[in-house]
Amino acid sequence: RMLPAIAAISISASFPDCDQVNLTSLGPYGPQTWFNDTDAADIPIFVFHPDLSSSSLFPVMIFSHGTTGEYAMYRFAIERYVTHGFVVVFPHIKGPSQDVNPLTLDPHGVFTTKGYSYALAAHNDTTNPLYSKLDLSNVILAGHSMGATSTIMASLKVPAKACLAQHPGICGPFGPPPCLGPGPLLCNTWMPSDFETVSSKMPVLLTTATNDGAFWPAPHTAEHELGCFQKSTKGLGKGTLFAQFSSAVCLDDGKGGRYDRKWSDGGHDCPMGEESPETQWVLTAAKLYAQFGASTTSSCYSSLWGPQAAAAMSKAGIEKHIINPSNSSTGIVQHI
Secondary structure (H helix, E strand, O other): OOHHHHHHHHHHHOOOOOOOOOOOOOOOOOOOEEEEEEOOOOOEEEEEEOOOOOOOOEEEEEEEOOOOOOHHHHHHHHHHHHHOOOEEEEOOOOOOOHHHOOOOOOOOOHHHHHHHHHHHHHHOOOOOOOOOOEEEEEEEEEEEOHHHHHHHHHOOOOOOOEEEEEOOOOOOOOOOOOEOOOOOOOEOOOOHHHHHHHHHHOOEEEEEEOOOOOOOOOOOHHHHHHHHHHHHHOOOOOOEEEEEEOOHHHOOOOOOEEOOEEOOOOHHHHHHOOOOHHHHHHHHHHHHHHHOOOOOOOHHHHHHHOOOHHHHHHHOOEEEEEEEOOOOOOOOEEEO
């Protein structure tokens, strides 16, 4: 019964703490390498990883894209996660070209869960570059927009260390999109009860931006997400964090896209920016729970849950926050 603890200690010792690296830039585990594979249903899956030549095991992040999403939208964030010591699995619903269709949807956690299943299989497949390279006891689920909703839903089943949901949209039953009843045919968003259940299993981080106008009634998406968070935690959810970034730090700089397709990198799409302020906080949470075993003595813990966390968040452009540490009796710290 002591083996997991021993493994966790050795893993923590091999990664720099959050005050020993610059989380706003690429980390010490570069350069990033990537390859294409297929999941159990023969659907393309992208894998991004650090140098695997050492004997070290790397924690895994399953990153789920939003509606019409593709890897290129999240390339800056993913490269940062990888170079800070994560293997990132990027699943698709139907495939890279099909997933950019606005009718290709999965807010139910299916493609996120397939990403996790792929990681399990890859670690045990002698022909896979990831063979015996993954720390499957330290998995992070992260996603944006529809992918954030999928992340919340997958967290109900996947034994992850943390659920990191960026701009998941508005909870049911009204949404949008609405949740009119049980099952995937009637429900296309997350319910407060889903969030509450997930937060009873693992820490949950929910981020949004003041200028997120993706969901009706725009531009009030953020305030409704805050209401959903409050309803989901009932003021009691431990290990839950809400962070609303200001419009000033989530402006669209016009640089999103490539020659054949353009996209925003502000507001709802703030996670897509090259220097997105959100990436640092997702990375902080991922490191804390997958590289440092949630250690309360780590700098990563202090950054999220410590006495100075609120001031640091305000300095980073987080204008509203609710911080409810899982290992504290001090209660909720909030600025809303």
